Amino acid sequence: MTTAAPLTTTPVSKSETKKLSAAASAKNKLTSPWASLAAVVLAVLWTIPTFGLLISSFRPEMAIKRTGWWTFFSDPEVTLDNYRAVFDDGGINLADFFLNSLVITIPSVVIPLCLASLAAYAFAWMNFPGKNILFIAIFALQIVPLQVTLVPLLQLYVKAGLNNTFWTLWLSHSTFALPLAIYLLHNFIKEVPSSLIEAARIDGAGHVSIFFKVLLPLLTPALAAFGIFQFLWVWNDLLVSLTFAGSPEISPMTVQLSNLSGTRGTAWHLLSAGAFVSIVVPVTVFLLLQRYFVRGLLAGSVKG
Amino acid sequence: MFVQRGSSRSRVALAGALSVGLVFGLSACGDSDDDTGADTGASAAAIDCSPYTAFGDLKGKTVTIYTGIVTPEDTPHKESYVPFEKCTGVTVKYEGDKAFETQILVRAEAGNPPDIAYVPQPGLLQNLVKTGKAVEAPPEVAANVDKFWGPDWKAYGTVDGKFYAAPLGANVKSLVWYSPKEFADKGYQIPTTLDELKALSDKIVADGGKPWCAGIASGEATGWPVTDWMEDFMLRLSGAEAYDKWVKHEIPFNGPEATQALDGVGAYLKNDQYVNGGLGDIKSIASTTFQDAGLPILEGQCSLHRQASFYAANFPAGTKVAKDGDVYAFYLPGKDATSKPVLGGGEFVLAFSDRPEVKAFQTYLSSDVWANTKAKLSSGWVSANKGLDPANLTNPIDQLSASILQDPNAQFRFDGSDMMPGAVGANSFWKQATAWIIGQDTKTTLDNIEKSWPK
Known part of the structure; x- marks a missing residue:
């Protein structure tokens, strides 16, 4: 902390080359034909259930209920009825709840990210009693299971008059996410070379400009990685929204998906189609941001 | 807090005004019902409003409902509220949720209950009343229930001597599904006693078929269809009084009556000549979902399937459920032709608020006007409301259920596992029943359930 660092950017570029070479050596080690084969086998095994679900979603009701999806290959019957049914105005129209899911998910990702990155900076680079x-x-x-907090939290929301609003969901998802977010981002920020921070400080930067001008650009992969985690978690969450979203106007797609099969589960053939409608967004997000995801995970592990 | 609001004087006035309104309302709806045949849509909208306007000006008010009834059964529910909404100006907000049974307790305890909940189990009803958030039914509702339901139904909505919840819908569980075509082709007769049912099963075996198909898989509730079988046989072999005592644990769970009942079920479900048509051997009962278990009837691989009236919705679209159709049901006969024990279930309307619009809506739901409106709109729904005209039911299986419920000899008993403590009715009973299907003997099964009964 006390030794002054040279005012050059060499440490940064040096660490970058090191990272590259580490990645390159990892690449060399992993590209063996056997490793590729193992990866392909794993990927196929991993994809089969999802693939079966996709096939099922296009099969007619009676075929889904009486036979397995693999019989599709001997007896191919294709219908769009299941997709029509999940977008049916008479029953549950998943399109109506798509927007709710977005409205719930985006603030529930942004709020913890903002708070956690600030808190992580404070824990990593500031001294306070x-x-x-x-x-x-x-x-x-992080150890406290969120299930034990459900009823007390709801009581607090009712007292504060927040029940049946989106606030219950935003606040709950944010509070549940914060401990892990702060911890992850703290570890990431802590790894930034102290010389960099000190250099900025000598140049006259305060905490605010250090955070926004120096750390935030470096932090992007970590933020993206945690953002994806949180996005997938909130998008797929059922328990929290079931408990706190007290009316259909604010309930997300997962809640309606769980109701899709009907009062006595008689319409379970619709679930495969409903599942595919609901995973469109997470899959897109993941595919678009996956390079950040990998980089964010690597950045924490490969020391520069 | 607002439970205590409103002086007793204004309540008396309200009740007086209402009872006058009620008389008018009922006579008026009698008229309107006569000329409904031609145009159901218009008649559904034209109800007499005086019973509800007696609660005051309700325009712009909102009533929230929370229930476990979801798609597709929720649509006729919402439509059946339209006449009430039109005449009073109240908006009814309906929320269906399959996780209702756990979430309603969370919401009640957290102080965020809906105005009205449709509670499907008397046991859950008691737990909800214990939270202290529920309110008693208004006298208008109690009057309706006295008029339109038998005392057995009112008792299920009563907790500690106070009447809380009026019955809403009902379902009949004592039904056996069959194929009318197959019965006609092979000359089978619908049995009217348990002995005839046995004889019919043997006859089907002699003709080279497997008479029964069954399935009890239902996620974490796997095993419940066996509990229904056993309750039906308990009612038939030992009578309604013994059944009540057994449910309340006044006689032991593993006593001679229960042993006789479960062995009676075993004569069907654990008889490898009888099961499991189109699905496999006896053990396949445990792995077949209850939703799929009756479908082999359509393919002629199975002749008989005991399941509740709601099973009609399980047949694929296009299946004709009627006496002359692809599939239909008959009443699971009593021990002799005169006794008619009926096992069933139903929902109860529990209110958490006594605002006038909530009371008005409760009154509407407990009336024969609502029952008949709902009957015209839905299929797969029936009520034990005596004011319900079976001719208004659109579905043959509903008409059968209504005729069974309204039979003067019928002795209605609520599904026992729904009334037993959760540790038994929603846990050990299901699990032990499943173990019993896959090979555990009757005595061990009943002893284990008896042991699990909370002291």
Whole structure:
């Protein structure tokens, strides 16, 4: 902390070349034909259930209920009835709840990301009394299962008059996400070479400009990685929205998906089509952002 | 808090005004029902409003409903509220949720209950009343229930001597599904006693078929169809009084009556000549979902399937469910032709608020006007409301259910596993029944359930 670092950017470029070479050596080690074969086998095994679900979603009701999806190959029957049914105005129209899911998910990702990156910076590079105890408390909070907080939280929301609004979901998802987010981002920020921060400080930057001008650009992969995690978690969440979204106007797609099969589960043949409608967004997000995802995970592990 | 609001004087006035309105309302709806045949849409909208306007000006008010009834059964529900909404100006907000049974307790305890919940189990009803958030039914509703339902139904909506919840819908579980075509082709007769049912099963075996198909898989609730079988046989072999005592645990779960009942079921479900038509051996009962278990009837691989009236919705679209159709049901006969025990279930309307619009809506739901409106709109729905005209039911299987419920000899009993403590009715009973199907003997099964009964 006290030694002054040279005012050059060499440490950064050096660490970058190191990272590249580490990645290159990892690449060399992993490109053996056997490893490729293993990867292909794993990928196929992993995809089969989803593939079966996709096939099922195009099969007629009676075929789904009486036979397995693999019989599709001996007796191919294709129908769009299932997709028509999940977009049916008479029953559950998943399109109506698509927007709810977006409205719930986006703030539930943005709020914890903003708060956690600020908090992580404070824990990593600022000194204030009680810092360690606070950090341990946050670390320990990850252990608390969210199920035990459901009823007390709902009671608090009712007292505050927030029940049956999106706030219950945004706040719940944010609070449940914060401990892990702070912890992950803290570890990432801590790994930024201290010389970099000190250099900025010598140039006259305060905490605000260090955070926004120096750290935030470096932080992007980590933010993206956690953002994807949180996005998938919130998008696929059923328990939290079931408990806190007290009316159909604010309930997300997952809640309606769970109701899709009907009161006594008689319409379960619709679930495969419903599942595919609901995974469109997460799959798109994942495919678009996956390079950040991999980079974010690597960045935490490969030391520069 | 607002439970205590409103002086007793205004309530008396309200009740007086309402009872006058009620008389008018009922006589008026009698008229309107006569000329409904031609145009159901218009008649559904034209109900007499005086019973509900007696609660005051309700325009612009909202009533929220929370229930486990979801698609597709929710649409006729919502449509059946339209006449009430039109005449009072109240908006009814309907929320269906399959996780209702757990979530309603969470919401009640957290102080975020709906105005009205449709509770499908008397046991859950008692738990909800225990949270202290539920309110008693208004006197108008109690009057309707006295008029249109038997005392057995009212008792199920009563907790600690106070009447909370009026019955809403009902379903009949004592039904056996069959193929009318097959019966006609092979000359089978619909049995009227348990002995005849046995004889029919043997006859089908002699003709080279497997008479029964069954399936009890239902996720975490796997095993429940066996509990229904056993309750039906308990009612038939030992009578309604023994059944009530057994449900309340006044006689042991593993006593001679229960043993006789489960062995009676075993004579069908654990008889490898009888099961499992089109699905496999006896053990396949445990792995077949209850939704799929009756479908082999359509393919002629199975002749008989015992399941509740709601099973009609399970047949694929285009299946004709009627006496002259692809599939139909008959009443699971009693021990002799005169006794008619009926096992069934139903929902109850529990209110968490006593605002006038909520009371008005409760009154509407407990009336014969609503029952008949709902009957015309839905298929696969029936009520034990005596004011319900079976001719208004659109579906033959509903008409059969209504005729069974309204039979003067019928002794209605609520599904026992729904009334037993959760540790038994929603846990050990299901699990032990499943173990019993895959080979555990009757005595061990009943002893294990008896042991699990909370002390």
